[in-house]
Amino acid sequence: MGVITFALISEAKPWIRALGAKPDRTQGRFRYFRTPEHILAVTGVGKLAAALAVGEISHQISKEERKHERIWNLGIAGTTSFEKSLGDFFWANRLTDDSTKKEYFPERIESFSLKGEAHLTTFDRPVSFSKTGETKPLTNFRELTQAETKSVDLVDMEASGFFEAAGLYFELEQIQIGKIISDHLEGTFCTEDKVTGYMEKSLEPLLSDFLKPFPWETKETLPLPEKTQWREIGTSLHFTESMLVELEKTILYFKLRHPDSEIPLPSFPKNDKKLEKQKSKEIFQNWLEKLLV
Incomplete structure (x- = not known):
């Protein structure tokens, strides 16, 4: 926050x-x-x-x-x-x-x-x-x-x-x-x-x-390989850089609140067509809602 x-x-x-x-x-x-x-x-x-x-x-x-x-x-x-x-x-x-x-x-x-x-x-x-x-x-x-x-x-x-x-x-x-x-x-x-x-x-x-996590939070809670994994998923869904930064911080908060729970995945599109900007934004918002429970 x-x-x-x-x-x-x-x-x-x-x-x-x-x-x-x-x-x-x-x-x-x-x-x-x-x-x-x-x-x-x-x-x-x-x-x-x-x-x-x-x-x-x-x-x-x-x-x-x-x-x-x-x-x-x-x-x-x-x-x-x-x-x-x-x-x-x-x-x-x-x-x-x-x-x-x-x-x-x-x-x-x-x-x-x-x-x-x-x-x-x-x-x-x-x-x-x-x-x-x-x-x-x-x-x-x-x-x-x-x-x-x-x-x-x-x-x-x-x-x-x-x-x-x-x-x-x-x-x-x-x-x-x-x-x-x-x-x-x-x-x-x-x-x-x-x-x-x-x-x-x-x-x-x-x-x-x-929107960036503090350096000490990232180091302790979100290791680089895991951070890279979530960023790659976001990139594949055509998230903007600001969206990727907010996603990282939201995942961090999820892990702080639910340390023993698996991080929920986004709702992936059903086809391989290039996502339009509005659809990308909808997927992003829906994913954040899952992470903020």
């Missing part, structure tokens, strides 16, 4: 579609979208909301189940660096809370597909910055000074609250924060369509990494 929190529904939409997540009808304080294995939360803006959502989610998951989960915070961020382009993705390798001056250091325990890393600062208000210093501060915006920009790179309003709360329930290696550049702090808000477009740009490699 995995958990991802987003501040905005426009950030979450590509992930909701990709995972086939459905709205949770028993919504708590926040908006949740679920699959049998994943929870996507739309928290609203601000570090307090992000922290409260992590707490609410964590109390819905047993301590044993938490050991096998990733918990990520994904979304957009502004930047003071004009060398960074709109749509670029970065993992937070250092995190600063502007109001408390606390610093946090997320741990990278494996090589992800996207390599960019950056320092992220969480502010209590939207932030703007004028490179020339000629514009006036905008209403409700915190205007950075030229001196402040020397210690500020990426900016958001949720990450420090998310990270501090997640650290109460999860191990450091399970927690990641990733941000996509949406603006250069011009003092304007990105449209919903643009936000969704930026999130879609990095979806495929992030999804593959999110």
Whole structure:
């Protein structure tokens, strides 16, 4: 299972579609979208909301189940660096809370597909910055000074609250924060369509990494010959790479829950004709249902 929190529904939409997540009808304080294995939360803006959502989610998951989960915070961020382009993705390798001056250091325990890393600062208000210093501060915006920009790179309003709360329930290696550049702090808000477009740009490699088992789980529970066997079956059924990654993780969870049971097989097609994409997807979904009993 995995958990991802987003501040905005426009950030979450590509992930909701990709995972086939459905709205949770028993919504708590926040908006949740679920699959049998994943929870996507739309928290609203601000570090307090992000922290409260992590707490609410964590109390819905047993301590044993938490050991096998990733918990990520994904979304957009502004930047003071004009060398960074709109749509670029970065993992937070250092995190600063502007109001408390606390610093946090997320741990990278494996090589992800996207390599960019950056320092992220969480502010209590939207932030703007004028490179020339000629514009006036905008209403409700915190205007950075030229001196402040020397210690500020990426900016958001949720990450420090998310990270501090997640650290109460999860191990450091399970927690990641990733941000996509949406603006250069011009003092304007990105449209919903643009936000969704930026999130879609990095979806495929992030999804593959999110669905991977942790290295220690794969080593202990799913040996390489067995992993290869299931991957070959999936490949023969024309599963995409993302589907193969999710299949591996689902088989791993099945073995953790039912160590003495045989892994159920998929429903193979009755003829040798090349499978159409929709049929492949149906076989994949039916197989996951068998594995999630």
